[in-house]
Amino acid sequence: MFEIIRRDGLARIGKFATRAGVLETPALLPVVNPKILTVTPRELYEEFGFRALITNSYIIRSNDDIKQRAENEGLHSLLDFPGIIMTDSGTFQSHMYGEVEVSNQDIVNFQKRIGSDIGTVLDIFTEPFWTEEETAASISVTLERTKEAASMKDDMMIAGVVQGSVYPHLREMCAHRMRDMDVNVHPIGGVVPLMEQYRYEELVDVIIASKKGLSPDRPVHLFGAGHPMVLSLAVLLGCDMFDSASYAKFARDDRMMFIDGTYRLEDMLSLDCKCPACGSHTLETLRKLPDKERTRTIARHNLYEITKELSIIKRYILEGRLWELVEQRCRAHPALLGALRKLSEHGEFLERYEPLSRDGAMFYTGPETYSRPVFRRYLERVSERYVPRTKSMESFTDNGGCGKPYLREYHKEFVWARREGRTPVVMSPFGPVPEELDEIYPIAQSLFPQIADMETEKRIDPSDNPLNFETVTVTAIRGSHEDAEPIDTTEGALVDKAKAVARYQFGIAAANTLMSGKIELVVSRNTGKIRNVISDGEHVLSMRAGDGFYTLRPEGAARIIKNVPAPHMRVTVSDDAVPFVSEGKNVFCAFVTGCDDNIRPMEEVLVVDGNDRLAAVGRAVMVRDEMLSFRKGVAVKVRDGVGKS
């Protein structure tokens, strides 16, 4: 069973429970060749902390001596590994050397017999040069074999491999067809040639197509991805597990893995690694080591480099900054930069998993940053949900270096524009930002360099009229109204802001019901910022200082239930969960029966029963597809239970 602990978009920190222990993901499984133990499994477990490894059942089965031992004492004893053992099936050997002499049934049974914790189906490796027809035909066979493997697995877990060559629709179809099969992990297969040939742009398409088809509650394994330089990108796209034979293979021909690429020992000009393996070595001492010892040292170095990157990836997920790490990493090689650019073609899918806000500020690292779904999200919402309150706008610009929030930078100019009956709109790298929205995430919580690049310049054309204003006035150089007497419009401006943020966050209909009647605002004495919104005497909303968005109060939630039809903002739970949720307990996935497909992570939601009666108000931590497929984990963090009325 798989459970998400933390997430950042599609990336997740998870717990995968197996009979041999719990694997925290993202995880890399070192490939162990039982015939050549460059680093022993015991060392992998104790020194490096790997809780799972992968070995090949086909190789074990082909060697009489090892086969006998595996059958007699079992894999864990054979390898002396107390963690989780996954086995592969021989598919990769067929890719390398042609047909293998084993049936799906035989190899699945063999994996069971030797005590593999996670066995793999004998899938057909779909080569990148195959035609669509060939690929489709072989997927049918793989699907049949997966069904067969799932039916005979008993208490061994089964890895059902997604194939489909470079055809996204076939990948998605293959993945989708496995939803109903009793499979525990989904490796994405057939991608080794893509990685060997640095075809990372296609790799992005393949991963995303597979993710679209798969059920979100199963971990996704990227078969053969073991270079630290691709890990963060793959994690960003929702891969949870990896395996690496390269750490040992590369070591055997004196190649060292670093985060920015692979280097041949003979070509290196210096050794700047201080990992425990390199330790006190210099290039010279390392080169002079006897063959076996040198291979082992490099293999251990490679493993340290992998584990280091995995810890960094986890930290960035926790900090909500994985995009920034990926943007750094993908600058190590043009092929990776291409992959990063490819993400802009998948904006719609990525946006579904993009949280409403994050804790820290968003850092701009270059034009590729515009592929992030946060840009698309902002533009969509401001275009659909912003209601201009005047007929004309006055445009200001933020070329990236502008102070934030914009009201602080352009205080007098904004006041002047408003007095003239115009709405100040800042043409920013995010798109047009009306004055009222200048404090929401990520507008105010983002950092750009002072010197704009061409892509940014293109986005901030001040003569655009983006939000259906009738007329546009272009001012506005800071200081142009230095003499203007600021008049106090604070109250009116704040109410406008309160309304605009509500529309952006909850949609126009919900905002209208929240903001109906007489509006009073509780404003912070220190900062002048909105704290609470009182509508007709009811405290409906509170505003958060951090991201400029609201938390929804039960009184506000009750109005939405009454006036905005389901499923808007609703998460429906089964009747047996209602008493717990009403008392303020979190909503667990197992009890979710329905969910608005427009809910994004970190959004305010209404938890309701089957008759659309309010049970609680809270924050979603998952999207619909996840809530409905996971059996474990929190779907909604409840803030206020509403009790029984």
Ligand code: GUN
């Ligand atoms: N190892 C690397 N690629 C693959 C694949 O596509 N299928 C299997 N079973 N193992 C692999």
Ligand code: ZN
């Ligand atoms: Zn090292």
